[in-house]
Amino acid sequence: MIWVVLEVLDGRRPARVLREVAVPGVAARLAALVRVRTTRMVRAPRVCHPSRLAAEISVTVRREGRVLAVAARAEHQGGRWWLTTFAVLE
Numbered sequence: 038m039i040w041v042v043l044e045v046l047d048g049r050r051p052a053r054v055l056r057e058v059a060v061p062g063v064a065a066r067l068a069a070l071v072r073v074r075t076t077r078m079v080r081a082p083r084v085c086h087p088s089r090l091a092a093e094i095s096v097t098v099r100r101e102g103r104v105l106a107v108a109a110r111a112e113h114q115g116g117r118w119w120l121t122t123f124a125v126l127e
Contacts, residue, residue: 039082039096039109042123048073059120067123076100092118103127 038058044050045067052071055064082096090113098105110122 043076
């Protein structure tokens with residue numbers, strides 16, 4: 038799920054994909070941030086489950102020569118997992 042969002046933000050996937058993985062407010066905010074660049078994952082994502090229906094995810098990525106942290110939260114709603122928060126910490 039995180040990698041899909043990063044591919045959209047890098048312009049490698051269409052922004053409409055965000056509607057399939059993120060709640061509407063998060064999808065709209067992320068769609069405004071799309072630009073062509075390359076992001077590579079440095080380490081595998083780490084996932085913490087504060088509850089049965091929530092997951093908090095962090096991953097380290099390399100983008101344009103910098104190493105950045107990505108943080109996200111996903112919640113299980115309506116039989117699916119949805120991103121409810123997503124941030125690239127620059």
